[in-house]
Amino acid sequence: MQSFQQDCVALALRRYRRGEVSRRTLLAGLAALGVAPFATDEARAQAARQLVMVNWGGIANQGFGRFYGEPFMAANTGWTVVQDSTGPSAGRIRSMVESGRVTWDMCDSSASSSNLLGRQNLVTKIDYSIVNRENVIGPGFALEYGAAPYSFSSVLAYDSAKFPQGGPTSWADFWDLRKFPGTRLLRRDAIGALDAAQMALGKDPANLYPLDLRACLRKVAELRRNAVYWNSGSESEQFMRTGEAVMGQIWHTRATVLEAETNGRIKFIWPQALLQAGIFVIPRGNPGGEMAQRLMASMLANVEPQVGLLQLLGNGPTNPRAAALVPQELRRKNPTDPENARVQVVLDGNWWGENYQQANADFIDTITG
Numbered sequence: 001m002q003s004f005q006q007d008c009v010a011l012a013l014r015r016y017r018r019g020e021v022s023r024r025t026l027l028a029g030l031a032a033l034g035v036a037p038f039a040t041d042e043a044r045a046q047a048a049r050q051l052v053m054v055n056w057g058g059i060a061n062q063g064f065g066r067f068y069g070e071p072f073m074a075a076n077t078g079w080t081v082v083q084d085s086t087g088p089s090a091g092r093i094r095s096m097v098e099s100g101r102v103t104w105d106m107c108d109s110s111a112s113s114s115n116l117l118g119r120q121n122l123v124t125k126i127d128y129s130i131v132n133r134e135n136v137i138g139p140g141f142a143l144e145y146g147a148a149p150y151s152f153s154s155v156l157a158y159d160s161a162k163f164p165q166g167g168p169t170s171w172a173d174f175w176d177l178r179k180f181p182g183t184r185l186l187r188r189d190a191i192g193a194l195d196a197a198q199m200a201l202g203k204d205p206a207n208l209y210p211l212d213l214r215a216c217l218r219k220v221a222e223l224r225r226n227a228v229y230w231n232s233g234s235e236s237e238q239f240m241r242t243g244e245a246v247m248g249q250i251w252h253t254r255a256t257v258l259e260a261e262t263n264g265r266i267k268f269i270w271p272q273a274l275l276q277a278g279i280f281v282i283p284r285g286n287p288g289g290e291m292a293q294r295l296m297a298s299m300l301a302n303v304e305p306q307v308g309l310l311q312l313l314g315n316g317p318t319n320p321r322a323a324a325l326v327p328q329e330l331r332r333k334n335p336t337d338p339e340n341a342r343v344q345v346v347l348d349g350n351w352w353g354e355n356y357q358q359a360n361a362d363f364i365d366t367i368t369g
Contacts, residue, residue: 127290227367275335
C-alpha cells in the first residue's frame with residue numbers, strides 16, 4: 001500500500017509541476033489518499049510556491065506564460081507561474097472571494113472592472129511600494145486596484161474600396177451617413193461606443209470626460225437602422241471581411257489582421273482611437289499573497305517581454321522604455337508608439353468603473369430599440 005501511495009504522490013506532483021492540476025486539487029487528492037506526512041509536507045511546500053494567472057484563453061495562454069511567467073520564474077527560483085484559461089469574469093472572482101475559496105492570484109481584467117471590483121472589496125489594492133509606477137506610460141495604467149502590463153486600442157477601421165474619394169478621418173465622419181454611406185459596426189458594449197459618440201458630438205478629445213450620457217445615447221440612436229454589433233473580436237473581423245459593414249470600431253489587433261489580409265484594402269486610423277489599459281487584478285485572499293504583487297511588478301518592469309508580446313499578440317507595451325526597442329516594422333501596429341499614442345484618447349477607466357453598469361444597460365436598450 002505504501003508503494004501505491006508513493007506512486008500516486010509522485011504522479012500527482014508531476015501533474016502539479018506541469019500545471020495540469022491546481023494546488024487545491026493536489027492537496028485534496030493527497031488528503032483523500034491518506035498519504036504519509038512527509039509527502040503532504042512536500043506537496044504543501046510546492047503548492048505554496050505557485051502563482052495562478054488567469055486569462056481568456058487562446059494564444060494568450062502561451063503569450064502570458066512565456067512573457068510574464070518565465071521572466072518571473074527565472075528571477076524567483078523555486079516559484080512557478082501557471083496559466084489558467086478558464087476566463088476570469090467578475091462573477092467568478094466574486095464567487096471565489098465570497099466563498100473564501102480563492103485559487104487565483106492574478107486575473108486579466110479591465111480598468112473599469114478593477115474599479116468596480118475594488119469598490120466591492122473583491123480585489124486587493126496594488127502595493128506601489130513593490131510595483132513601480134514609473135514602469136508604465138501614465139496614470140491610467142497604474143490604478144488603485146489594478147495595473148497594466150499591456151495595452152490595446154479601439155480604432156476606426158474602414159473598407160477603402162467603398163470610399164475612392166478618401167475614407168473617414170474622425171468619429172464625426174463615422175456618424176456622417178451622407179458623406180460616407182453604408183452600415184456601421186460597433187461593439188455590443190457601451191465602452192468605446194459612447195466615447196466615440198461624444199467625440200462625434202464635437203467635444204474636445206483632450207477633455208472628453210465626463211461623458212454626457214444622454215447626448216451620447218441619442219447620438220448612438222442615430223445609427224440604429226444603419227448599424228450591426230459585434231460580441232467577439234473574431235465576429236468583428238467577419239463583419240468587415242464579408243462587407244456587411246463598411247466601417248467599424250474594432251480592436252486594433254483585429255484591424256491589423258484585416259489590413260494585412262486584404263493587402264491594405266481595409267485600413268484603420270489612430271487619430272481619436274481609444275487607448276485602453278490591459279489591466280490585471282489580484283483577487284482578495286489570493287493564495288500567493290505578496291508574491292502576486294511581485295509578479296505584477298515583474299510584468300511591468302520587464303521591457304523585452306512586453307515587446308515580445310507585441311510581436312506575438314499585437315498588444316502594446318506599457319513600459320515607457322519599450323518603445324525604443326520595438327522593431328520599425330511593428331511600430332505602425334503598436335498602440336503605445338509615441339507617434340500613435342499622441343493622437344489617441346486614453347480611456348478613463350475610473351470614470352467607466354463608476355458609471356458602467358447603468359450606462360451599458362441604457363446603451364443596450366438604445367441599440368435594441
